[in-house]
Amino acid sequence: MKTLLGFFFIFVLFTVYLGCDSATDSKSISVxxxxxxxxxxxxxNVSLNTTFEWSGTADVIWIxxxxxxxAPQIFNVTGNSYTLTSPLSPNSLYYWKAGHxxxxxxxxxxNYFLFRTGSN
Numbered sequence: 035m036k037t038l039l040g041f042f043f044i045f046v047l048f049t050v051y052l053g054c055d056s057a058t059d060s061k062s063i064s065v066x067x068x069x070x071x072x073x074x075x076x077x078x079n080v081s082l083n084t085t086f087e088w089s090g091t092a093d094v095i096w097i098x099x100x101x102x103x104x105a106p107q108i109f110n111v112t113g114n115s116y117t118l119t120s121p122l123s124p125n126s127l128y129y130w131k132a133g134h135x136x137x138x139x140x141x142x143x144x145n146y147f148l149f150r151t152g153s154n
Contacts, residue, residue, distance in 0.1 A: 063136055063137075064090075064091060064134075064136075065134070065136050065139075065141050066090055066091075066134070066141070067090070067132075067133070067134055067141040067142055067143050067144060068088040068089060068090040068091060068092035068132040068133070068134055068143050069088060069089040069090055069143060069144075070088055070130070070131070070132060070143050070145070070146070070147050071087040071088050071089055072084075072085065072086065072087040073086070073130070073147065073149040074147065074149070075145075075147040075148060075149075076147075076148060076149070077147075077149040077150070078149070078150045078152075079150070079151075079152035080149045080150065080151050080152060081151070081152065082118075082121035082122050082123075082124060082151055082152070082154065083117065083118045083119070083120075083121050083122075084117070084118060084122070084149075084151075085115050085116065085117040085118075086111075086115060086116050086117075086118075086130060086132070087114060087115045088114055088115075088132045088143070089114065090134065091134045092111055092114075092132040092133060092134050092143075093110060093111060093112065093133070093134060093135050094108060094109065094110055094111060094132070094133045094135065094140065095108075095109050095111055095116060095130060095131070095132045095133070096108055096109075096130065096131050096132075096133070097109070097122075097128055097129070097130045098128065098129050098130075099126065099127065099128060099129070100129070101129045101146060101148070103129070103131070103146075111132075122151050123151065124151055124152065124153045124154065125150070125151060125152070125153055126150065126151050127148060127149075127150050128148065128149055128150075128151065129146045129147070129148045130146060130147055130148075130149070131143045131145075131146040131147075
């Protein structure tokens with residue numbers, strides 16, 4: 035009987051130990067990409083120091099003059115908005131997207147938005 039109880043104890047310990055391999059296992063981690071809000075897609079006359087807004091969680095936004103984002107301006111962000119501190123170029127077309135990074139992988143917004151800045 036002691037042997038059976040010992041095996042049961044070892045089995046329970048083994049199951050508990052292997053069932054949780056990190057502190058984050060008990061937490062739900064969202065890998066849902068952020069949703070773009072503002073500036074709106076195809077928006078025009080956007081402020082040179084515009085505020086970008088998104089829904090969900092984002093920790094990075096990219097802004098580029100090329101939809102392939104070959105040389106993006108990269109901004110590390112928190113919350114649901116970010117206001118530029120350096121102005122964009124006037125009367126220019128830009129693309130932007132937002133990403134949420136989890137365990138080294140970035141989950142990008144499902145699309146990118148394009149917008150045109152105003153003259154000031």
